[in-house]
Each structure stands twice: as C-alpha cells, then as structure tokens.
Amino acid sequence: MVVLAMAVSPLVAQTRVELSDNDYTPAEDVELGREAAAEVEQQLPLLRDDEVTAYLRGVGRHLVGGIPDRLEHPGFQYSFTVVNVRDLNAFALPGGPTYINRGMIEAARTEGELAGVMAHEISHVALRHGTAQASRATPFALGALAGAVAGALIGGDVGSIVSQGTQFGLGTWFLSFSREFEREADILGAQIMARTGYDPREAAGMFETLERANGGGGLEFLSSHPDPGNRSERIIEEARLLGVQDGTTDTAAFRRIKARLADMPEAPTTAQVTEN
Numbered sequence: 001m002v003v004l005a006m007a008v009s010p011l012v013a014q015t016r017v018e019l020s021d022n023d024y025t026p027a028e029d030v031e032l033g034r035e036a037a038a039e040v041e042q043q044l045p046l047l048r049d050d051e052v053t054a055y056l057r058g059v060g061r062h063l064v065g066g067i068p069d070r071l072e073h074p075g076f077q078y079s080f081t082v083v084n085v086r087d088l089n090a091f092a093l094p095g096g097p098t099y100i101n102r103g104m105i106e107a108a109r110t111e112g113e114l115a116g117v118m119a120h121e122i123s124h125v126a127l128r129h130g131t132a133q134a135s136r137a138t139p140f141a142l143g144a145l146a147g148a149v150a151g152a153l154i155g156g157d158v159g160s161i162v163s164q165g166t167q168f169g170l171g172t173w174f175l176s177f178s179r180e181f182e183r184e185a186d187i188l189g190a191q192i193m194a195r196t197g198y199d200p201r202e203a204a205g206m207f208e209t210l211e212r213a214n215g216g217g218g219l220e221f222l223s224s225h226p227d228p229g230n231r232s233e234r235i236i237e238e239a240r241l242l243g244v245q246d247g248t249t250d251t252a253a254f255r256r257i258k259a260r261l262a263d264m265p266e267a268p269t270t271a272q273v274t275e276n
C-alpha cells in the first residue's frame with residue numbers, strides 16, 4: 001500500500017502548466033520557425049561534426065519524448081543544431097528548430113546540465129511562447145512577425161541581424177520572455193527531464209553555471225531568459241513534487257563529446273562572426 005501511494009503521488013503533485021492565449025495557429029508557428037531558421041543558418045556558422053551532431057540529436061530526441069501528449073502540436077518538428085560559437089547561448093524557434101551554441105556544451109558540467117537547457121528551450125516551443133508573447137503585442141502580418149520573433153528569441157546582435165534580414169526588418173518589439181513564461185518553461189522543463197530519466201535538479205545547476213558566467217552581466221541567454229525569481233529553488237521544489245530521488249547526471253558519451261570539442265580549434269565569438 002505504501003509503495004503504491006509513493007508511486008502514484010508524484011503524478012498528482014506535479015504543477016500543471018497550461019497553454020497561454022495565442023492568436024496564431026500551430027501551422028503559423030511552424031512557418032515562422034522555418035523562415036527564421038533559414039535566416040539563422042545564413043548568419044551563423046554551424047558545427048559540422050557528425051559525432052557531436054548525432055550526440056546532440058540523440059539527447060534532444062530523447063527529451064522530446066517527454067513532452068506531455070496534450071502539448072504536442074501537428075507539424076512541429078524538433079531539430080537540434082550546434083552553432084560553432086563560444087558564447088553561452090541557446091535558442092529555439094517556433095515549431096521546433098533548436099540551436100545550441102558550442103560554448104553552452106563546453107560550459108555544461110554534465111549531460112544533465114546540458115539536457116536542462118535543452119528541456120527549457122523545448123518547453124518554450126511546446127508551450128508556443130514565441131507566438132503567445134507576440135499575441136500580446138501589436139498585431140503584425142505573419143511575415144513581419146517572423147523576423148521580430150526570431151530576433152527576440154535569439155537576442156543581441158545576431159537577433160537584430162536576423163530580424164533585419166527578413167524582408168520587413170521591424171526589429172524586436174519584445175526583448176525577452178516574460179517572467180511568467182520563464183517560470184512555465186522552468187517547470188515544464190523539470191517535468192520533461194523527470195519523464196526522460198534525468199535529474200531535474202541538474203537544470204538548476206546549469207542556471208547557476210550561467211549566473212556565474214554572467215558575473216559582469218551581458219550573457220545573451222540570461223537576457224532572453226530572465227530569472228523569474230528564486231529560479232533554482234523553484235526547479236528543486238518541482239523535482240521534489242515529482243518525487244525524483246535521482247536520475248541521469250553525467251554520461252560517458254557527454255565526456256567524450258566534451259573531449260572532442262576540446263581538441264578542436266577554439267570557436268569564434270558571435271561578435272566575431274557577425275562583424276561587417
């Protein structure tokens with residue numbers, strides 16, 4: 001009896017995250033993401049290494065399997081691409097294209113920390129936060145939205161280049177996710193980690209790693225994904241509600257990928273690749 005109660009209670013206790021109001025259709029998310037991804041891939045150098053790519057895709061596909069059924073949308077295709085720059089950043093476009101900077105993989109101490117950032121990004125996509133946030137802003141035609149949404153999700157110099165690169169060039173009218181959406185992505189991310197066998201507390205570890213790296217401020221990731229307040233504490237609390245005792249932290253595959261990256265020539269900064 002006791003064992004049964006312990007096995008059932010986490011499902012009852014986890015926080016339920018709902019979709020927000022959204023003026024756009026899931027098909028429009030897909031279209032926006034596709035247009036923005038084409039622009040991103042023109043502007044940023046991708047890491048073309050089969051082993052690193054296969055590893056990242058494997059972790060990504062595994063995490064996508066943890067998205068609750070009710071948050072699956074027709075046409076969404078999650079893809080995972082390594083950008084060969086050393087800044088600590090990651091971003092996901094509506095409909096699923098997800099980009100992880102090489103610097104983020106290098107900064108992660110464990111596979112669980114890397115999975116924490118990826119689960120957070122996947123959660124923004126599944127919750128359709130890019131278009132939900134756009135729905136709260138001035139309405140623009142879909143074409144105009146593509147650049148602006150992508151620019152805002154990516155942030156900083158690359159974000160403004162991408163938003164100018166689309167035909168409307170409106171720039172960004174929102175610069176970061178709301179605290180409410182950050183909280184939701186943190187919580188759903190923790191749930192996805194737990195469902196796929198990771199320890200969600202690793203996500204809290206990654207955010208702490210990012211905060212440390214942000215010492216003097218200016219880290220793109222944290223300006224696009226602001227701390228909604230007590231971020232680590234809330235993630236650890238969700239892990240407790242989920243009844244997580246342990247889970248995957250580090251793996252041999254992750255250590256191999258880190259060693260492989262360390263053997264490559266150092267990646268440039270985003271500023272270097274977006275000059276002139």
Ligand SMILES: [Zn+2]
Pocket residue numbers: 120124177181182185224225226
């Ligand atoms: Zn976020």
